[in-house]
Amino acid sequence: MPVPDDADRTLPVEEVRRLVREEHSLRRVATLVASAGPSDDVLTAICREASDQLGGHDVTVLRFDGPHTVVAVATHGGPIPPGVSAEHAPGSLPHRVATSEAPVRVDDFEGRADADLVRRYGIRAAVGVPIFIEARVWGMFSASSATGPLPGYVEQRLAGFAQLTSATIANVEARRGLARSRARVIAAADEARRRVQRDVHDGAQQRLVHTIIALKLARDRSARGGDVADLLAEALANAEEANRQLRDVVRGILPAALTRSGLAAGIEALVADCPTTVDLRLDVPRLPAAVETTGYFTVAEAVTNAVKHASATVVSVTASVAGSGADAALVLVVDDDGVGGADAARGTGLTGLADRIAASDGALTVESPPGGGTRIRVRIPVALADG
Amino acid sequence: MGGAPVVPPVRVCVGDDDVLLRRGVVRVLRDAGLDVVAEAGDAPALIAQTLAFRPDVAVVDIRMPPHHDDDGLRAAIELRRRLPGLGVVVLTQHGDPEYAVELIGERAEGVGYLLKERVGDVDDFVAAVVRVARGGSALDPSMVADMMRPRRVPHGLALLTERELAVLGAMAEGHSNAGIAGALLVSVAAVEKHVTAIFRKLDLVSEPAGHRRVQAVLRFLTSRDGTPSRRP
Numbered sequence: 001m002p003v004p005d006d007a008d009r010t011l012p013v014e015e016v017r018r019l020v021r022e023e024h025s026l027r028r029v030a031t032l033v034a035s036a037g038p039s040d041d042v043l044t045a046i047c048r049e050a051s052d053q054l055g056g057h058d059v060t061v062l063r064f065d066g067p068h069t070v071v072a073v074a075t076h077g078g079p080i081p082p083g084v085s086a087e088h089a090p091g092s093l094p095h096r097v098a099t100s101e102a103p104v105r106v107d108d109f110e111g112r113a114d115a116d117l118v119r120r121y122g123i124r125a126a127v128g129v130p131i132f133i134e135a136r137v138w139g140m141f142s143a144s145s146a147t148g149p150l151p152g153y154v155e156q157r158l159a160g161f162a163q164l165t166s167a168t169i170a171n172v173e174a175r176r177g178l179a180r181s182r183a184r185v186i187a188a189a190d191e192a193r194r195r196v197q198r199d200v201h202d203g204a205q206q207r208l209v210h211t212i213i214a215l216k217l218a219r220d221r222s223a224r225g226g227d228v229a230d231l232l233a234e235a236l237a238n239a240e241e242a243n244r245q246l247r248d249v250v251r252g253i254l255p256a257a258l259t260r261s262g263l264a265a266g267i268e269a270l271v272a273d274c275p276t277t278v279d280l281r282l283d284v285p286r287l288p289a290a291v292e293t294t295g296y297f298t299v300a301e302a303v304t305n306a307v308k309h310a311s312a313t314v315v316s317v318t319a320s321v322a323g324s325g326a327d328a329a330l331v332l333v334v335d336d337d338g339v340g341g342a343d344a345a346r347g348t349g350l351t352g353l354a355d356r357i358a359a360s361d362g363a364l365t366v367e368s369p370p371g372g373g374t375r376i377r378v379r380i381p382v383a384l385a386d387g
Numbered sequence: 388m389g390g391a392p393v394v395p396p397v398r399v400c401v402g403d404d405d406v407l408l409r410r411g412v413v414r415v416l417r418d419a420g421l422d423v424v425a426e427a428g429d430a431p432a433l434i435a436q437t438l439a440f441r442p443d444v445a446v447v448d449i450r451m452p453p454h455h456d457d458d459g460l461r462a463a464i465e466l467r468r469r470l471p472g473l474g475v476v477v478l479t480q481h482g483d484p485e486y487a488v489e490l491i492g493e494r495a496e497g498v499g500y501l502l503k504e505r506v507g508d509v510d511d512f513v514a515a516v517v518r519v520a521r522g523g524s525a526l527d528p529s530m531v532a533d534m535m536r537p538r539r540v541p542h543g544l545a546l547l548t549e550r551e552l553a554v555l556g557a558m559a560e561g562h563s564n565a566g567i568a569g570a571l572l573v574s575v576a577a578v579e580k581h582v583t584a585i586f587r588k589l590d591l592v593s594e595p596a597g598h599r600r601v602q603a604v605l606r607f608l609t610s611r612d613g614t615p616s617r618r619p
Contacts, residue, residue, distance in 0.1 A: 202455070205480050206405060209503045213411060216507025 018053075022157065025049045029164055040082070042168055043074035050161040051076040054143055054154055061131070061165065062094065063139035070094045070139075078144065079121035089113050097128040097140045103159065104128045107149035118144075125149045129158040133170050141165070181355045188352050199249050207242035211235045254293065263292040263330075267299050267317060276307045279316040287321075287330060291380050294360050295319065295330050301353050302334035302376045310338025310374055321382065328382040329362075335375050342368035342376075397520040400425045400440055402433035402459060403448035403478070412446060412478075412506055419513040430458035437466050437473070444474035444497075444520035449486060460486055467497070474519035478503045482530040488608050491524075495601035499525035499561070518561050524604060525561040532556070544607065546588045554581040559604045 011019070029046050043061050050059040058077035062070045071085040072078070088094040091113030096104045105127045109115045118126070126144040130137045141158045143150055218231035258266025264282040271278040287295070299317055306312040318333040342350060343366070350366065357364045362380035399421050403409040406428070413423045424440045427433035429452035437445050445466060451459040463475045467490075476499035477490055487500040499519040505512050505527060515525035544552060550571075557567040564582065568575045582600075586592055589606050591599045 198455075201450070201480060206408075209480060210407060210411075212504040213408070213507035216504070217509070220509060 022053050022160065025053055026160060026164060040074055043165070044076065046161055046165055046168070047074050047076035050141065050158060053157050055151065057143045057145060057150060057154070060142050061139060062142060064098055064137065073139065079123060086117060093126055093128050094140060097130050098137050101130055101137050103155040105155065122146045127154045127158065129155060129162050131162045131165050131169065133166055133173065138169060181358055184351065185355050185359060196249060196253065203245040204242040204249065207238045207245065210238040211242065214238065258292060258296050262286045263295050263319060266292070266296045267319065270300055271303060274303065274307060276312060277314050278303065279314070281318045284319045284321055284330065287382055290360065291330055291382055294356055294380055295332055297356065298332055298353055298378050299334060301349050305342060305349060306334070306336035306338055306374065310336055310340070310342070312336035312338035326383050330380045330382055332378045333375065335373065337373045340368045340372045340374055341370040342366055342374050396420060396422045397444060397517050398422045398424050398442040399516065400427070400433070400437045400442040400445045402427040402445065402451065402462070404428045404451050405448065408503065415506060415509050415512065416516065419509070421513070421516070429453060430462040433462050434466060438469065441470065444476060444516055446476045446478065446516060449477050449479045457486065460490060463490060464492070473497065474522065475499065476501060476516055476519050476525065482527060482533065484530060484608050487526065491605060491608070495524050495604050496522045501525060501527045502529055515561065523561050526559045528560050531559050547585060551581050551585050554578060555585055555603060555607050558600060559607050
């Protein structure tokens with residue numbers, strides 16, 4: 001019987017059926033992610049679907065947490081419960097997945113770097129397949145067996161699920177990040193409101209209460225023909241103090257130079273009473289108020305950090321507009337020669353700034369090697385309001 | 388201090404961390420013939436001094452150290468619990484009725500809630516402190532007026548006529564029927580008639596007589612809460 005030319009492309013009926021099942025499985029997973037939204041439950045469901053496609057072998061999703069730790073996130077039938085974390089030493093399966101960024105197979109753990117650890121879970125053989133998020137290894141799928149080597153198709157089939165999972169996890173992380181950022185923005189706004197309330201109540205309002213009391217006492221005393229010079233002096237002093245404190249509060253909310261004359265004037269006013277030399281190169285027209293305000297607070301935070309925390313002796317601020325039309329963006333660069341080591345994920349000031357810039361659809365980068373000064377670069381789209 | 392005291396010597400304890408204001412309060416009270424037996428600059432000291440000196444009334448700033456929150460109010464509530472005969476006048480910069488409701492609790496006798504600047508209206512302020520020391524009550528007139536603004540009249544009081552509302556407001560300020568009659572330029576009998584109507588409309592007829600007045604004031608204060616939003 002002549003063999004057709006394309007015989008090598010003809011798949012056995014069983015394999016075709018399997019591919020159809022896998023296709024359906026992946027589609028169910030995609031539908032689940034789209035309808036239920038991403039969550040640990042969805043990851044568990046993906047593990048279940050993947051397990052079905054691996055002939056019932058257990059499947060676990062693990063996440064790399066820092067350079068040396070791996071955490072189980074979700075599983076179907078796997079021996080390592082979600083939430084359990086473990087160190088991974090060089091040579092171990094997770095470590096090899098993380099460093100090679102490729103699937104890794106171990107047919108027998110006996111004598112390997114992680115033999116003790118996996119023995120505790122009764123694992124004899126396993127396959128790990130990396131999960132990438134934004135081109136970095138985020139974690140891995142692992143299938144394991146208590147008896148002997150896993151079938152040769154495991155790597156390829158898990159890879160299909162890994163791709164889909166990347167999208168799910170990227171979604172989870174983006175949503176969580178957004179929720180956290182929103183919560184921080186709200187908390188910062190509430191805190192600012194409380195601070196204004198406290199400042200006004202304990203400052204200007206208290207002085208005004210004194211003013212009123214002194215004037216009332218003066219009114220009564222003068223009605224009896226008494227001398228009220230001392231009471232009037234007291235009232236005036238309190239009223240002046242109240243006025244001064246209100247001015248400080250108002251200035252703290254938004255500086256007049258910024259609102260009246262724009263970003264360049266606001267920055268010039270900001271650094272006017274700065275004890276450190278600040279070189280300004282400001283070439284910006286009037287911009288939408290939200291952009292100017294965000295830009296102003298960026299510079300204020302960066303300059304404050306440089307002077308207060310980084311012990312900088314020279315700070316330079318550059319402001320310009322890059323691009324044009326819909327692509328126009330305010331670009332701010334603040335450099336200092338201080339101690340470096342600033343981290344946008346740690347300091348609350350920088351985190352608040354990052355949230356604020358993210359809310360303006362902008363981008364913040366911080367370069368701050370220890371001992372090497374700090375460079376903060378911010379890009380804020382100008383035409384956001386029209387989008 | 389010249390001449391005989393114009394009022395019987397009421398014994399007072401003053402708590403305020405704002406030293407200038409505290410001195411002002413002490414001076415005003417002493418000039419009026421009251422006996423200021425102790426002063427305190429924070430809530431714990433106020434409690435200790437008041438328990439030690441057992442004054443007739445404590446005049447307390449709502450906001451005091453250590454937390455600079457409502458420490459003064461908390462101290463006042465605790466003192467009222469521990470010394471049932473003690474009058475308490477709380478001074479505030481912002482007239483939130485919620486604080487007054489909390490302070491009064493189950494018992495409006497011996498409670499005052501005044502804006503700080505009232506200290507400058509010496510006669511009214513001293514009269515309020517003396518009234519509270521003797522078991523009466525004193526709600527700041529401006530807070531009463533604020534609650535009586537036509538569109539803000541709480542739904543719980545919607546059944547009252549304008550005149551009855553005015554009488555209830557004067558009751559909340561702490562005035563007697565005779566005092567209300569004087570203030571509203573009507574006869575005492577007319578005031579009594581309004582008061583009876585108020586008790587009936589607020590469904591307080593079954594309350595013990597002495598209690599009704601207090602309950603009416605409480606109703607006045609609390610009816611602001613839970614009221615649907617009032618747009619000016």
